[in-house]
Amino acid sequence: MSDAPASVSKDFIRELIAADVAAQRNEGWVITRFPPEPNGYLHIGHAKSICLNFGLALENAPKSRCHLRFDDTNPVKEEVEYVHSIQEDVKWLGFDWGQNLFYASDYFEKLYGFAVQLIEKGLAYVDDQTLEQVRAHRGSLTQPGTPSPYRDRSVAENKDMFARMRAGEFREGERILRAKIDMASPNMNLRDPVIYRILHAHHHRTGDAWCIYPMYDYAHPLSDALEGITHSLCTLEFEHHRPLYEWLIDNVDGLPGKPYQREFARLNLTYTVMSKRKLLEMVKAGLVNGWDDPRMPTISGIRRRGYTPASVRVFCETIGLTKYPSLTELALLEHCVREDLNKHAQRVYGVLRPLKVVITNYPEGQVEEVELVNNPEDPEAGKRRVPLSRELYIERDDFMEHPVPDFHRLVPGGEVRLKYAFCIICHEVVKDAAGEVVELRCTYDDATRRGVKPVGRPKVKGTIHWVSAAQALDVQVRLYDKLFTEAQPDEAAGEEGSFTQFLNPASLEVVTAKLEPSVASASGGAHYQFERVGYFYTDPKDSRPGAPVFNRTVALKDGFAKGK
Numbered sequence: 001m002s003d004a005p006a007s008v009s010k011d012f013i014r015e016l017i018a019a020d021v022a023a024q025r026n027e028g029w030v031i032t033r034f035p036p037e038p039n040g041y042l043h044i045g046h047a048k049s050i051c052l053n054f055g056l057a058l059e060n061a062p063k064s065r066c067h068l069r070f071d072d073t074n075p076v077k078e079e080v081e082y083v084h085s086i087q088e089d090v091k092w093l094g095f096d097w098g099q100n101l102f103y104a105s106d107y108f109e110k111l112y113g114f115a116v117q118l119i120e121k122g123l124a125y126v127d128d129q130t131l132e133q134v135r136a137h138r139g140s141l142t143q144p145g146t147p148s149p150y151r152d153r154s155v156a157e158n159k160d161m162f163a164r165m166r167a168g169e170f171r172e173g174e175r176i177l178r179a180k181i182d183m184a185s186p187n188m189n190l191r192d193p194v195i196y197r198i199l200h201a202h203h204h205r206t207g208d209a210w211c212i213y214p215m216y217d218y219a220h221p222l223s224d225a226l227e228g229i230t231h232s233l234c235t236l237e238f239e240h241h242r243p244l245y246e247w248l249i250d251n252v253d254g255l256p257g258k259p260y261q262r263e264f265a266r267l268n269l270t271y272t273v274m275s276k277r278k279l280l281e282m283v284k285a286g287l288v289n290g291w292d293d294p295r296m297p298t299i300s301g302i303r304r305r306g307y308t309p310a311s312v313r314v315f316c317e318t319i320g321l322t323k324y325p326s327l328t329e330l331a332l333l334e335h336c337v338r339e340d341l342n343k344h345a346q347r348v349y350g351v352l353r354p355l356k357v358v359i360t361n362y363p364e365g366q367v368e369e370v371e372l373v374n375n376p377e378d379p380e381a382g383k384r385r386v387p388l389s390r391e392l393y394i395e396r397d398d399f400m401e402h403p404v405p406d407f408h409r410l411v412p413g414g415e416v417r418l419k420y421a422f423c424i425i426c427h428e429v430v431k432d433a434a435g436e437v438v439e440l441r442c443t444y445d446d447a448t449r450r451g452v453k454p455v456g457r458p459k460v461k462g463t464i465h466w467v468s469a470a471q472a473l474d475v476q477v478r479l480y481d482k483l484f485t486e487a488q489p490d491e492a493a494g495e496e497g498s499f500t501q502f503l504n505p506a507s508l509e510v511v512t513a514k515l516e517p518s519v520a521s522a523s524g525g526a527h528y529q530f531e532r533v534g535y536f537y538t539d540p541k542d543s544r545p546g547a548p549v550f551n552r553t554v555a556l557k558d559g560f561a562k563g564k
């Protein structure tokens, strides 16, 4: 039995693996891999696969490991930048591949040899048709495919042709190598799939050594076998590729391992597109500010937004593994982020949309200090002192001149508690020429400190936060919201449209907030809770000493400021 931590419930993959371990398949070893193609930055969907594959290795230690393998078989779309970012992202999530960093391109010579072996066995042939012709002759689900006129080339001719393909004698598209399987198979992937194509392209690792490149469906199972992978776990769309995976493992001789493939449902999230191709499209079109724009569902984006690795891991554990496609609520991910940040984030007072309050009966020039706890969830976090004086800022939303029913914060003539200070009563609403409220003139009741209730006046129902005006810091805060207005932008766009038409124009609002002076020392990459407002993260790129820039990670709860 695997000794999975109690918190990891047994899904169908874990049950399968536990059974393999119990049966001493592969002498009880569990060797998994995370195999990204370096053609873009990783997204939150990849996190699911990373947590699964690396998680399985941890759960099955010591006879286990997880490889990071770059499936770098398409030089046209791949870049070193992506290779670096992927490693950074996996590490950030808290996983370690140790010595086990691999590249499919490291196996190009071996993969070539296996192809020659298939040719020699009469199981592969060089086809002079173009990819388009191959596609056109593949048949349909009801019609068998049409065999290529080149299907019965002799072994000798195939070997010669394949060697000439490698030697660069042909132009792109002039020849391909196909596995010879079954043109009438009900599984289209077995109708003589293309396994090599010509690409006169520079590869980020092999340079110009090759001008033929293996197809993913060919390179992937053989790379798994070469590395001794025991369980090759991928997403459902590869289910129909499994017979080809098995055909290759069965028909290539001399493989050190005999992996098998199983599929699980990919993560789909509401208000999110999850495809490197589409994310790249947004980056290229300048619709977002790069791959690590905090609105992006990329690992680098959510990292910069202030999501924590622990929260992403808990999220992946919570959603679990199924065999059926599903859609997960973005709200669940945000919930996991909040739960984690609640435990660790330093509390501060900050006002996003400041409204000035003058406490007319508080002595001019007097400044007192209020002691506040840094994190009620963490006694170790200590306390800090925050100034309080005659002029303050409160959140605009915490005042309503014409209150809606059940609004319990500040209203003309009403009373509210300033958190950890005292109660104030609003006597006068000052407006500018345009009729905009610019200042509230209030009085305070010194007898209401330390939670003491006002005497002879109605019960005070609301408590609000505040910042002392004279000491407040003006700080840039970026308020991020959902990137899309539609829960399923792809579906909403349909065949004709583009998901980009549902980009949320209000996904970024930049405000100058008033923050308590203690944040002046904040450096980039620190988590905060602005009390009653939300969780914020000092932008690691744009924060400067003494001038932090804050990204809103997530609001404090859904529906904040809806009048409670």
Ligand code: ATP
Binding pocket: 034, 035, 036, 037, 038, 044, 045, 046, 048, 049, 233, 234, 235, 265, 266, 267, 268, 274, 275, 276, 277
């Ligand atoms: P994309 O379509 O976004 O480019 P991909 O599947 O082409 O994704 P790869 O780099 O090939 O990207 O993926 C590496 C691994 O991550 C694969 O095993 C793949 O199954 C897995 N993966 C990709 N997207 C998801 C997802 N949304 N949920 C779970 N696993 C995923």
Ligand code: MG
Binding pocket: 037
């Ligand atoms: Mg892919």
